[in-house]
Amino acid sequence: MVDKKKMLHGGGFIIVLLVIAFGAGYVQAIETSEGPATIILDSIAEYYEPVQFDHALHIEFAENDCAKCHHHTIGTPSTGTGNCILCHKKEAISKIIACRGCHLSDPYSPEGRKVVSERGEVFHKDKPSLKGAYHQFCIACHEEVDGPFTCTGCHERTDKGDAFFHSGKHAPKHTGTPKH
Amino acid sequence: MDKMNRRLFLKGGLAGTALGALGLVSKNASASSGFSGYSEGFGVLVDLTRCIGCRTCEAACNKEQQLPEPDKPFDDFSVFDEVHEGGQKRRTSEKAYTIVNKYKVEGHDKPIFRKVQCNHCNEPTCLTSCFVNAYTKTPEGAVTYNSKVCVGCRTCMIACPFYIPAYSYSSVLNPVVKKCIMCYDTRLKFGRPPACAQSCPRETMTFGKRSDLIYQGHQRIRLNPGKYVDHIYGENEVGGTAWMYLSSVPFEDLGFDTTLGNAPIINNVKEFLAIVPMVLTIWPALFAGFHLLATRKNVNNQGHESEKK
């Protein structure tokens, strides 16, 4: 498994195209009030192809209520788990928007382990990592709204991934072809 | 000395029972007679409300422990419907140190999944029942074994309250125990989380100091009223285990044995009696061999020596 988790803003290229098509004002709107249009999630790119997360589409799904996903920090916390904002309301940290701003992208490296184990604060200790946060949050919602919720529903698996799962052309020889 | 001395452990356990029954000692006091319980050891908190049954952890274990090819691909979910001997769900085996089972619980639309592996007991019955000293409880919290010493008698298999140890019969003359070692050799020893825990997309498994995890578990229960059963399975069961569970439904509905009690199993007369006939059968045949094996182990046993083949 790849340890390193990164989230790249992949919106740049699209925005350039939008500048040509619609003029700078519209792009400005995307950047400031709606965030990047697409975000590339490639932290498990060893077993899965990078995911092109369609942020714009999900804004539509969320009916422009950013706090549905960006819990605690944007607008009114609407998730019922808003413990962060109770303490951090007036601090600069509450301005953080990107998931990776709070959720540790690499909790399994020696440095990451150190950060996690040194968290003394009551509420910080149990904060999920970036991968955990995504999958707990995304899948919970996907289950509710009948979105894809199997691994390959969102992630296209690589050949290395097939080997890891002993699937596809790496399936055990002594049994029939798998159903999935 | 980082190895647990079995005789001291037994002595401590039995003395603890007698005094404990009279209400004279605390758990700590009885531990002082030879076994500390390694309270600074690592553990894993398995939050079953997070598990979605994707089986990534099973695949990760297979890879990390270099286990044989599985019978079915790890993305084949028909395994959840398998019924084994005696109407049982899947169990851990010499080919799979961890498995995930699916449960339908009344009143819940969604199925609930339970990951099973060795719980790495604080006071492991596999260890105390083994008369050739094959098992070790490491200070990091893992219960490992030395397959060079194992004689394949299967006593630990019967002794384990969670039905974990399995045997490899690849060599007819030398069957050896096989079970989850908490990735001791490759990861835990270096303070790194087990492969299965790291692989899980949902962070079902939280790795950390056992004492921290107990705190975190209770915090999750407290901060999410109505979400969890108010109990951490393994906090106290059979003297406490390094791997512990949180659940949204009663643990017995997920096949957990909730009748084990909080005392280490060595004190449990019923289980202990079950082992006795085995010991009596095997003892004479192996009597001469023990000493040799135990001695050899002491000589060899500088580090963990679970054998991977």
Ligand code: SF4
């Ligand atoms: S990887 Fe995590 S979510 Fe998937 S089956 Fe294992 S414990 Fe459950």
Ligand code: SF4
């Ligand atoms: S769960 Fe069973 S095999 Fe694992 S440490 Fe406890 S008694 Fe031993």
Ligand code: SF4
């Ligand atoms: S801790 Fe390691 S050996 Fe145990 S089930 Fe997880 S991956 Fe397998």
